[in-house]
Amino acid sequence: MYVSRFHYLILEFERERMEPIDKEAMLTGQAEIWRYMFNFADSMALKCAVELRIADIIHSHGCPITLSQIASGINSSSADINCLARIIRLLVRKKIFSASPQTDGGQTLYGLTHSSRWLLHDAELSLAPMLLMENHPWLLAPWHRLSDCVKEGCIAFEKAHGQEIWDFASVNPEFNKVFNDGMKCTAKITTATIVSGYKDGFGCIGSLVDVGGGTGAAMAEIVKAYPHIKGINFDLPHVVATAQEYGGVCHVGGDMFKAIPEADAVFMKWIMHDWSDEDCVKILKNCRKAIPKETGKVIIVDVVLQPEGDGLFDNTGLVFDLLMIAHSSGGKERTEPEWKKLLNEGGFPRYNIIKIPAFLAILEAYPE
Known part of the structure; x- marks a missing residue:
């Protein structure tokens, strides 16, 4: 045993002599793993800020304010200002808030940034409900089942919640x-x-589902x-049952795998990525039945993956692909070749991709 151990050490020494380890690169690698290990802390700090309405408190003053002023705006008679300071310190480093x-020796003033303005509850455009949704324990639990999905091919959400x-x-x-608020x-x-x-893509449409x-x-x-x-707003009966009334919109409950209400065109935003290729083909074929043969079209708003891209949202697209493993029933994000194959099988061989300044793109598809 000792001889074998001695030979092993000799071989290791020779290997390191021939291929010296880059100690600086190894240290950087270690730091990266520590960062990834605790990335969840960023999400939890953000969730905390949204739950405490920190952005709203600052916004209500119309200018940067002190930590004491933030604490006094929190709905609590015993707010822990030390705990608050530590959470805000991290969010300042992440450029969510400014400091x-x-x-003159006065207290530091904390203000909003372009990022934290997306956390305002009462803003016309806000990501606060989506952030609370994605970081809810119900939706975090399936992420812990990713390895089960690899080993068993199971559905993560079902594995977590039955x-x-x-x-x-x-x-x-x-x-x-x-979920609906998000x-x-x-x-x-x-x-x-x-x-x-x-632009004019909606101009020639008389009815849209x-x-x-x-x-x-x-x-x-x-x-x-x-x-x-x-x-026409079409979704499952329990979903449309909670929908408010909008002028010019009628709510219809049903199952897109069975039939889709007839209209000049079909609109689907963030729908196809929830489903497998096989299910998407079924949906597309039902879309084909619902629109006029000569003039109908399907407007799909979804991610078009760029795995090697360096665009503003390309990394988020890859994260959303894993989100589909965690939350959907076989869904995935797709590259353009994958979209082309899917649309062709569903009866829409002609398509255009329209890029917009957003996380998603528009796929305008036409029947044969």
């Missing part, structure tokens, strides 16, 4: 609200960009910009 030390996500939402009103806020953000980026439209926020924005459009 301006006073030269039901697939849509079934879970149908019997859990609290989850249904958290979808509603992102619908407002992306739809505003879609309406401006798609939003398949998987949630509570109708996206369709409401489209109809507001194009009042001539008859809007």
